[in-house]
Amino acid sequence: MASNLADPQAGVAAPVTDRRGAGTIGPTLSVLSPVFVVAAALVVHQFLPTEQLPPLTWLDALPEWRHPYPVALALVALGALLAALAHAVVPALRAVVRHNAPLVAGAVGVAAVWELVTTKMNWLHQPFFPGPNEVLGAIIEDRVLLLESAWHSLRLLLAGYAVGATAGLVTGIVVGWFPRVRYWAMPALKFIGPIPATALIPLVMTIWKDSFTCAVALIGFAVWFPMTILTSSGIANVRLSYLDVARTLGAGRFYLIFRVAVPAAMPNIFIGLFMGLGASFLTLIVAETAGVPAGLGWYLSWQKGYMEYAKMYGALVLSAVFFSTLMTLLFQARDRVLKWQKGVIKW
Template identity: 30%
Template sequence: MKKKTKFAKNVADRSLAIVLFIVVWELLPRLGIVNQAYLSPPSQVVESIGRLVSSGALWIHVTTSLQRSLSGLLLAIVAGTLLGLLLGWFKRFESILDPLLQLFRQISAFALFPVFILFLGIGEPSKTAIILWASFWPILLNTVSGVKHVDKLLIDSAKSMGATQLFIFFRVILPSAAPSIFTGIRLGGAYCITALVAAEMIGSSAGLGFYILNSQEVFQIPDMYAGIILLAFLGLLLNYLLALIEGRFTRWRKGLSNNA
């Protein structure tokens, strides 16, 4: 009984801010404090989402956006993790590449979008490229940091027992750096949703970013807010999936916590 009460209280506490936000959002345009032409109440936004569902357009936009974001994110995970492991493990390699990477890191993905379009066109490759670029950096930096902050005592202990460099890398470095790597991947997931909007605003005929921009251009404001809300839920879904994967690959941390 106590557990149920505690659970209900926890749910209520976590929901309070969202409920208050929705209530205020509904009241502002309804009371005329904010012009409904610029801020549609949540009830109208829900109606717009319902029309999207009934027409079948929701599935098309969501799957298109999800496919684009996952394509760019997966490429960023592979490239960022591999390069981050190399940079963190080989100090000379890092000293050679670091100045160039620091320079590239300052260039926004949105600033490079015209370059991607010039080389890759306005099709899917340029959209994947901008998502890849935006997601790549947090994954790379967190991977490098994770490798560098592995406890040296663990490495020295493995060496003292005659472990090879390959064994140390896969059995000591990689597991120890995994939490930091997954932090970078989850940050990359958030960045990829942000870049997705910009990617879909040019040369697209489907996707949530396209839907938001198109709704704004034809002044269908409730539809525009519906697209924004759906995009936020897509980001939450992606973060939840990445958190599940992280939990699966870092289950050993729970064992350490329990022993502590």
């Protein structure tokens, strides 16, 4: 045993070296995974025969290498290589690159499977299921109209969401703080709240003649109910010890509500904001198909009427990016406001 401890050539260092070598292989494969998946997607795109017959579009005048799908794959591969270089050179970026590289690889893999089952194998037929190249071409072709529609949808969504969140916050605070108001209001909320906002389209169209105001009212109603319920629940369940300490220090009702109860109820309030945002997305698309002269929902309905399914799928892709961006911004706001929850509650 003594000779093993004294001998620097003993077989203890070898496993450490092996573990280090194995530890570098996993992160390297993870960082370079988008490049490998892009290569497989390009092989599928370039060498498998095309069984689906796409309609004639502006893409037919371009050479194959200038089509949007292979160009997008090449840009993803270039970005992945630059990210791998940054991973090797900048230690601060390593965690971000390792986290996002597999997600990018997964998205490219989904696009490759999409092309395989549509354009290459024709398991899903035209015109209802176009391939990714055709959908990207439709997005590029209608990019101006799509961006204009996204801008109109953003204005409408933010207006309705602000109205519903503000009304829900006020109603929730009143219902949660005052027991007498809660006694009368909760039965009414349970009766009115579950009504789908889209079922109120005929009613709001008779009250307001302007289609934008009608859509704002529908979105606001969809946001108001979950915001009210969760805010009132958070206010009503604030620990009595917090309120007792504040009263002992001489706090009045206004201070107790807005400096004690509302901050303590912020986790519930943010859950209401998230639920309201999801409800607003659903209501937005339906509201825009009911008379709003612009927006992503209007664009979807219009293109479906002309059986332009590639443009319809392009609008769906843009809607997904649009909605996920708003959801991410709300997550970041939640993380900043509820920073004290880190390490206490799993997010």
